[in-house]
Amino acid sequence: MVNPYSAEHPVPPEKFAGRVSQIEEFDRFLADTVEGNSKNLAILGGWGIGKTSLLRTFKHRAEQQNCAATIIELGESTDSFITLFETITRSLARDATPVMGAAAKIREFLEGLSLSVNYGPVGISYADKRKGTPDVFRFKEDLISVSGTLDVPFLIMLDNAEQLLAIKGAIFELRNIFQTIQSADGVRCMLILSGKETLFADMRSASEPAVRFFWGIDLGPFSREETFEAITKPLAGTGIVFDDASMDRIYELTQGHPYFVQVFAYNLFSARTGDRITLSDLERNHVRILSYLGRRLFESIYSRTSANERKILRAFVRSDKDLLSNTEIAELSGVKSTNIYLKNLSGFPTPLLIRPERGKYSLFHPLFMEYLKHTPG
Template sequence: MERTREGQPEHTALLGDWAIGKTTLLMHWRRLQRQVGDAVVLTMAYPLTPDQFLSSLVVAIEAELATDWSGRLDLEVGLDLGVADARVRRPARSRDQELRATMRRLVDQRGGQDRAVVVFVDDIDLVSGPGDVLLQLRASALELYAGDVAFALVVAASSSLFAEVRSAHEPLVRFFQPLPLGPLDAPAAERAITGPLAETPVRFDAEVIGQIVELSGGRPYYLQKLAYHAFDAAESGRVSPTEFAGSFERAFASVSQEIFAGRWAAMSAIERQVVGVTARSTEPRPSGEIEAEAALRGIQPPTTRQALRRLVAHGHVDRISDGMRGRYSVGDRLFRRYLELQTCEP
């Protein structure tokens, strides 16, 4: 944002797996920016066509323009004209022209000295054909620069966003700086447990906190589930490893039902086998090893490779790249446990 204010806009793609904290971070940024007087529009994308999405973005920007006038009458008058103008002319304009005109008005009315104008779009990959939408946003932003304005776009999406927009990949990756959002590190995960607890009469044993941190892998959703059920199991204000063991099973059952069952149901028979093979080792393994093991179950190596790619794109399997080659594992401890239970021989 500093750089954007200095006239070198840095557009950003906040990328992270499901429930990793993207929306929370966008809202946090919005708060910080409003505090320093920047103009912020935060929109959430839905499963829409690109055209529907762009028009919903126009509406969101207009809504932002229509609020918080802070008693500035001059702006109010100009704004009224602006909105009326947009309404009258809408049918005659194409969607992207309309978006540009609205963005231009946002910048004219809300930008200015030391003020950045930022448009956040959460979950942009829910729009069908996110590549087209990103290209349109890019084109609109590039047009605004002619006027030398502090304007930035921040989009949030799952980690596979840029892999999905193949042909548009190059220009988009250059334009939207990828900013990966990963799990919390251990000290932050610990604070996420102990901070809220401090406001209650309940305490978790240090060993329990350690186990929750480790089992969660720093994923906020798991931290919440595990800590919630542990809290519920407290005996006279204390959760020891004994109480935790029972509460873990309830937390695990709840995550399995809410997340893993749907994930499993959406996988093909081949993907189930390949993810099962991958999950058998806790250490990341090269694709060759997984292919060899899958071959014993009658799956051809190219098929295994393809399934691995899809599993990585969905965030079910982690790929650690060392140079050109990748190593694969299921880093999510809870999901690995679910897979063990699914695939164990009766």
């Protein structure tokens, strides 16, 4: 039987659990956009909290409403205006084609647009795109043409939106572009960003007006009920069940963090000996699951830390407190100037430290504390 859980990939819409208020909010904004009052959103949350899975669910719901939608995962290769604009247009043309597949003329238009799109000087190399000036007018005209040809609303979703900050002025320029095309007659579209919880603060330093352009949707850990749903929903039709005691314990250990919930469910499903997964099964496999987390996550991020950063992390193991001040960290770690290391540890793609309150730090998750306790310094 195929394991219905995966910690490595976004959760598909049919297995998506929880986030009822966020989905309801999206549905309201989508309805406004369909009626001609376009809205723009930003999904904000930490690593592994389910932002990409929520984007995929938004895309699915939009397509059910006969809208075209595309998700673009931004990375280091998206390092210029020209590359960004070309990626958006090609992705929209590709993903809109199945939605509008019945009309041959529309398919031909989208395929032709995808092949011909070019917003830089003719013959420009990839390296020179970072220096080139994009044809913003043509980009706007192409998006307006897509809207007019499809005659349906379209959604452009940019995942890992913090990458936009690496392109000087990108946030402000996107805001100006979409403000212009959303004001054009008959154009109905949404721009949706997805990024870390500090995205608005980081954007504000680059462009205050751009922050006001987006409605923020915050994602935190699952509630107990959402955790139960995330575990039980993928089991539909399998005949396998988790008992309540095991799901309660998973919620306690993971604190409702979606990535860790998936890891526990995946491993317990793989190790099951019958049709019912119990608290005893969890206790028996607990060490194996921690080992899995070590191999799949903790080892890779811990190995990238410096000697002084490791001393700081291990200060939390030596302490009997979850929260430590800068002074306490310095005393326990023996590192005198901790500020730069604390900043680095808080700024990793998967932050190893978080700051729950001013001047206080903690490890990003209790499961990481368990890993450190069982790992030589």
